[in-house]
Amino acid sequence: MRVVIAEDSTLLREGLARLLTEAGFAVAAAVPDADGLVAAVDRYRPEVALVDIRMPPTRTDEGLRAAVSLRRRYPATGVLVLSQYVQVSYAAELLDEGADGVGYLLKDRVSDLAEFTAAVRRVGAGGSAFDPAVVARLIGRRRGGDDRLTERERAVLALMAEGRTNQAIASRLHIAERTVEKHCTGIFTKLGLSASPHDHRRVLAVLRYLNG
């Protein structure tokens, strides 16, 4: 799987490249700014672009804007945004173009190699990867409205929103995949969500629901 990395800190850029190469990815390019990112994506057409939010020249939201524009211009390239902070509104912005091939993770997550590379692969394969912190915030905000769900269902909902497969949810919660499926159906019925709980678009449905 080919990746392009955009990160202005040399230390982190090199670190990410090494880590991903180690994990079997082909790092096509590692660039320090948004313009370089767009050029590299245009040239290498990678499966995934890893994008830092703060990059030169203003070090504000260049990365986020580049990510949104990449999603529009190169739908075949998954975009995984990495940041020091998570903001609910950024997630909403990234989801404007759907939940296919998109991710938004805290930079901390690179410390868990297996989890992190799994997330990159998921995004590269057209899935999604949302940080547990984003999901927790979304769920936390709706504390009033979700009395309908059981505690277990809430846990499943959170993992679904992160973009995990039923299999991953099952192994994380130490339950059978069949049970996860049952929970998913229950959640979708209770919340009145229209998409099918088995559909690959379920992340979008869940996140849109959580986003209010």
Place this chain on the structure above:
Amino acid sequence: MLLTTAVLAVSAVYVTAGAFSRKAQPRNRIGLLLVLAGVLWSVDRLWDGPAFAHHLVAKSWPAVLGHLVVAFPTGRLLTAPRRAVVLSGYAAVVLVTAAARSREEWAYVVRDAETPLTVAIGSAMLGLQLHRWTCSSLAQRRTLTAMLGASVVAVLVFAAWRPVERAGLNPPVVALMLALTGIPLAYLAGLLRRRVDRGGVADLVVRLNGQGPRAGVREALAATLRDPGLRVGYWVASQQRYVDASGAPVVADGSRVQTRVDRGGSPVALLLHDPGLDVELVDAACAAVALALDNERLTAELRARLRQLDESRARLVRAAEAERRRLERDLHDGVQQRLLSVAMTLGLAEALPPERARDLVGEAKSAVLATIEDVRAVCHGILPPVLAERGLHGAVRELAALADPAAEPVVELAGPVPPQVETAAYYVVAEALANVTKHAGATRARVVVTTRAGTLEVRVDDDGRGGADARGSGLRGLADRVAATGGSLAVLSVPGEGTSVRVVLPCGS
């Protein structure tokens, strides 16, 4: 002949005083009573007629005079005892006049009782006036004293007249006449003093506009109105209240009368003065000093603003100092200690065989991640990252999305907003929405941020339970932040009707 002239002269004094009074205070009944007393007095002394009506009218002058004394200076009988005593005066005249023409038993009793009756009613009148005098303020006493003195003389002489006459001593009519003249003269003296006081208003204008050391408007007004305790409150529009020259708020108390001074329809100042002051004089003085008061008001407004700024700056400095200490503590106790422990753990791992080092490396990694979390929190405290990354627009969206209920964000910025204004606006929205989430129990909330004519307006409205306390610590801290940028904050929070926090921040460059 001489007597007739003297009687007419007394009458003339009354009529003249009455005429002056009508001219000076057309609606005051004192003038009418003076004229009436003067005319009836001469009728009584110079014309004798057989008719009962004639007698009744002629003999009623002492009652009219008593009425005048009791009604002084307003011309109105404001309390029940005063009305009663004046009425009994008139009733006594009717009774005595009727008794003088009757030959029946009761008439003799009345005739014998005439003097005690006169003394009783006269003393009651004097008593009332004396009581009023003791209850009066200094300014009121200035008006009352002369009249009180004249009334005492008149009542004493009049009451003594009949017993002396009956004793066959034939007292000189001149004494009575002189005693009676005191009342209109005292009244005229009062009018004259008012004239002089009004003249003082002209002096006031000269004094305020003149060269040399300028007296304060308050001092000048106090001197002119002869009310040393006079207080002046200047209107401060931004605070919607009156403050004194030092910027402290002016609070009315019950013992003083408030007179508002307006200029061009908008409030300028509030005078707290002695209730006994002549209203027309106060009005004249106010009109004369309105311009000076307006100037003083602007100065007072400035001082009040400075005072407010001083206070909020002091609070901000304290808050900033506390913040620095907190930052230092967070970095020292959190970040430094954790990193030290990481270095220690890794050092240990280095010295151990690889299979035993594994756990230690994992431990070190957890510590580093925890440190990152600490640093993130510290950074968030310094400047909210979303504000740094996306500006006010994105920050308001983020805050609105996190509120419960999710608020509707409306952000319309015509141009770039200075960073300090952005930060102030961010905290206004953050605090207001935090209050909505915590306290309002609202079903809907709305954040509107717009630029208008060099200002940034922030409005956070909800439909919750209202009744927010604008002096609570959260809103107070907000008010300080807003004041530091020169802006203003208003909180409208009617119980049951939601809360509206409105902030205007100047953002001219």
